[in-house]
């Protein structure tokens with residue numbers, strides 16, 4: 001198991017957002033997390049690379065316990081790529097510089113090697129011709145593909161996606177999802193918070209339905225979408241499809 | 243009584259070498275004062291963002307004291323009062339540079355703090371999620387973006403500090419106002435001399451704006 005989450009609790013002040021999450025994710029698994037707004041999906045995802053500190057419980061990533069103060073969190077984060085809803089590209093750096101920054105500064109890769117590697121990744125997401133452009137000049141879909149390439153440049157074992165297509169115009173969603181499908185096919189371990197039920201159904205190995213800070217139901221996509229057991233899952237899916 | 247009809251610019255021209263000597267000190271004090279002030283400002287601005295309560299408290303106290311008292315009083319205090327407690331006389335130019343440094347430092351601190359805070363939190367998260375340390379994230383991601391936003395308000399502060407050097411005449415710094423006063427005391431040509439002094443200030447402040455606009459344009463390209 002590459003990700004182990006044991007009785008994870010997370011509070012913001014007096015507001016308890018995660019109320020005991022247990023979840024194991026295997027290598028190469030693609031897990032899609034769905035659920036209503038405010039149910040704690042983003043918070044859960046952000047606990048997996050310690051962007052939020054953990055109130056109690058355990059998160060173990062590839063054998064490293066994130067709650068152990070002796071763990072080198074920066075080193076673990078290099079193994080866990082993250083893609084944000086709002087892209088969060090570095091606006092003062094070109095597309096290629098966005099991709100090469102972390103390998104050069106963190107992995108101490110040579111500038112030349114990082115560039116070469118970066119160009120290959122941009123090819124992979126179909127943006128090699130944008131290497132020297134600044135992010136401001138890209139469409140949302142292009143920005144998100146750069147963000148994916150940037151995360152991949154660290155050669156992570158796990159990729160986290162927090163609603164990667166929610167900020168995109170509908171006609172740009174497809175190009176991002178197609179890059180993600182390629183990744184899944186190549187065997188990347190992925191945890192994807194998404195409202196794209198089609199994607200979850202087609203690419204997901206497992207779907208987790210979260211509500212009110214707990215995992216209400218989980219299972220294979222067919223089961224969750226065609227034969228949900230929990231009443232809340234059913235009502236959520238009814239709303240999504242209505 | 244000054245003669246109100248006969249304006250004779252030759253008095254200003256004759257006094258020009260003398261006025262320029264004053265302007266030279268105005269520039270020297272401004273440049274050194276702002277260099278030190280920028281350094282103080284960056285450190286204090288980051289102190290204002292510090293989690294450490296002592297650092298935060300000290301820096302906040304410093305900024306409140308400077309913003310809450312007139313620069314004229316600060317300069318007089320440094321020149322006349324400080325030597326009493328430290329037992330060392332400070333020459334007027336040094337005192338002037340110190341006054342401009344600590345005064346501009348407090349205002350620059352707020353500029354630095356505001357610019358850093360204005361950068362979207364998502365930038366820090368993106369950096370940290372890639373495995374960059376807090377320091378690397380600051381140096382490579384936050385600072386360059388914040389610095390760009392600092393330039394217009396910094397330009398403003400530079401101009402204010404340059405003009406503030408004019409009050410240093412009260413502690414006998416041989417800057418432009420003091421030199422002008424000395425000339426007028428001899429030739430009684432207040433209109434020509436003070437107009438010339440005002441124009442010299444204008445030339446200096448316009449130079450600062452031009453330099454900063456050039457820097458801003460350079461950064462905009464990248």
Ligand SMILES: Nc1ncnc2c1ncn2[C@@H]1O[C@H](COP(=O)(O)OP(=O)(O)OP(=O)(O)O)[C@@H](O)[C@H]1O
Nearest residue numbers: 012015017035036037038039040041042043044163
């Ligand atoms: N930094 C924070 N401080 C305080 N409360 C927070 C913080 N981040 C999230 N919350 C709260 O935690 C709850 C869960 O938020 P979270 O962002 O995890 O939900 P979500 O399932 O991702 O929702 P959405 O679908 O809208 O993105 C919400 O009530 C939110 O207001």
Ligand SMILES: [Mg+2]
Nearest residue numbers: 041042043163
């Ligand atoms: Mg969310």
